[in-house]
Amino acid sequence: MDDSRRWWTLPVVSAAQLLVVLDGTIVNIALPSVQQALGMSDAGRHWVVTAYALAFGGLLLIGGRVSSALGHRRAFMIGLVGFAAASALAGAAAGPGMLFATRALQGGFAALLAPAGLSLLTTTFTESRERARAFGVFAAVGAAGSAVGLVLGGMLTEYTSWRWCLYINVPIALLALLGTTLVPRDRRAPSRDGRLDVPGAVLSCAAFVAVVYAFNQAEPLGWGSPIVLALLVVGVLLLVGFVAVERRVSHPLLPMRVLAHRVRAGAFVAITLMFAAMFGFYLFMSYYTQTVLGYSPVQSGLTLIINALAALVGSMFIAGRLHGRVPPAGLIVSGLIAAAAGVAIVTLLTPQSSHVLPLYLAPALVLTGLGLGCVMSPTASLATAGMPPQDIGAASASYNAAQQLGAALGTALFNTVATSAAAAHMATATRSAASVHGYTTALTVGAGILVVTACLTAVLITVRTTVHREMEKDAS
Template sequence: MSPTAPSPSPSRAGTIRSRWMALAVLSAAMLMTVLDGSIVTVAMPAIQQDLGFSPAGLSWTVNAYLIAFGGLLLLAGRLGDLIGRKTMFLAGNAVFTAASLLAGAATGPGMLIAARFLQGVGSAMASAVVLGILVTLFTEPRERAKAIGVFSFTGAAGASIGQVLGGVLTDAFSWHWIFFINLPIGLATIALAIRVVPGERGAGLSAGADAVGALLVTSGLMLGIYTVVKIEEYGWLAAHTLGLGAVSLLLLAAFFGRQATARTPLMPLRILRSRNVSGANVVQMLTLSAMFAFQIIVALYMQKVLGYGALETGLAMLPAAVAIGGVSLFVSARLNTRFGERAVLMAGLLLLLGAMVWLLRIPVNADYVTDLLPVMVLIAGGGLVLPALTSLGMSGARADDAGLASGLFNTTQQIGMAIGVAVLSTLAASRTQELLARGGDEAAALTSGYRLAFGIAAALLVAAFAVAVAVLRQPRPDTADAAIR
């Protein structure tokens, strides 16, 4: 009888099983957050009709969530390090679940907007510490790569599921159920997290209770995100944009000045001295700004130029979701382990760049198979980029900074998406309006505007690749593990 490898001991097997159960709970919470971001957009016409929103007021069902979520991530991440990341995760899920009940029961615009803001608060509290918990759970490089791949798959799948689920719930029941569905998920997540997510003692509020710094960074980020999401309404050079943008930058500059001198800084600046932490965040911001061109503008092109319906557009985009999710779940971990995250990141960025370059040639009357399907295949590069960036961005964090690094990573993610919305959609619309004013055909003018957006997205990806080459370094397993333990 040939010798076989020894079976893991019962205690070891139990430890492995509990870690993966904890990952499932963390992923479920992340899925709920991602679903909430995409599920609302599908139901917005029904919400407007039922609650009597004005067109401008309706946008606040999204903006209120984004401002709270993006503005509080950094603060929530640091507080997680101080009071315990499990405590912050549980509190965030409780706030989000309660806010979902309030949103589902909303009887007027003000009540729904307030509930959406509270949902953003809860999402920030829970999401900010998830990566910090994950990297402390999975310290062995191969295991961690698999865990990050599963986590990234959740994010990729959530957006697509949300669009389909939002339509089904709204048509079959009512828009109220896009929020009520969070109740059983949220309660189950809290109950399971209490049992399977390991707890740890935080450093204590005295280690970083910088109230002034918290006020500066939260107000600066919230004001900055508000300014960005309103650019399309006011314009780039309007007094509203320039004035509020300047105030936001001053608040953030004051925050960093405060952190350099505070006795107990909210964000110890040592975290930014890590090339991988700072570099990965910059690359992520540039990449996600560019990815907006695919996620939103391709869908707009299908509907406004090619005349696809909502269902046709969703089905046409499905191969991309499958490609990104499949690569992040089944391929990324193996490649990261074999070739290193830095090399895999660069390969993924080149695939995304290829997708944007391909989109530069889209005609007014595109054929899906030849003009769009190749893009759906190339966009699988996102399934390589996101797990690699996550690993690199967390590799330089110390154990007592893991929540802060997680919050910072999620913050730059939100800022990148907000900038993508503001820059690409505004410039595409300006190009289209310019051509229409000259008497151009509407479909041709729209296509030209979208091509401009794809060109800018390609330039952003080139910049992301340059930063990755110049700044990022492949972490040594022993160094990365020591930093996070």
């Protein structure tokens, strides 16, 4: 394979990863402007974000299966074209219904694009050092994408129009598509088995939608709401049904061997709970800086640049350079502990705290960014290492689904805990003091989640390098 052409895979896949991750947050900052422009109700505005998240997460496993069937390069190109078209339609939306539908369409094409991109990266870079460099860049883009989305969303909304938060995807997708023409074709032929596990597809999509929608509804309704509890019960039952079906069908959508390996399962647990804690942290940064410190949306977003730069350093210059020298568990556990320390710093905030940015926020953003970068790179590598060619798409889709599930859980959990704690404190404190108490209580939970995750990861992912070497040997 032409080495120079092979390396085109990295920037092209990274651009697509930026699209997928960025689009999960860029619209958040613009949401008030979108609501006003299109006349949305307060009850319905969340569908701008929820429609994308549900379609993306619900269709990921199907996207991974389709990617294996079509060939990862071809599926990747289809995903880029579809994502660009859906983004253009969403930006031109004349009313709420059209915007909700096109956001769901964006999520559907993202569900094809994300696993196809990660699969291309996995099959292209198999040598240990190359793999470390490639996954370091990929993880850096993924870790920084959410922060970049908040910054870019604020700037585009403030200086142009909320519609450009969607139009911006079109040139990025077209540039990535142009770059894909230089990417070598798949080294292995696409799967000849065109059969789709229809029962598994329906059950997986319905289970994800039920669980994630329950998380979303927990924010306004509370975790004790009959609707939320019913959705959670239905989601769990659908998930049990999905596992039962996948164990019996001859061509499962998600072969259970993808999850059965202890090391791979540890990678999924680590990234799911890491995203749960980090998305809660990002929500804190948005609310605290704007409602307590009085930052503008742009200033609030720019503050997160510190986190994005730290994530870049963590993934490329720490995890990338130490790959193969330090056991994966060492990198992941260290990253989780660093992130926990960063989150713990902001739990020390009080309404009387001064010099908040240099003494609290900046150290927290640096530590959480370094931690996220050190976790994403090795978990992405472990999630797909050692998989047979026909299962790489499913493993890639599962890794992306784990991130989506963690993000949905973290946002809902943080908001619920913060709101409840603030309400309980309101009787004896000012509104500002109650808000700060709510934020710090929720962040304490987030720090606890990261510490527990570090302990689980240490157990699930062996500290010996031999297991990881065997997985990489199988992958190559």
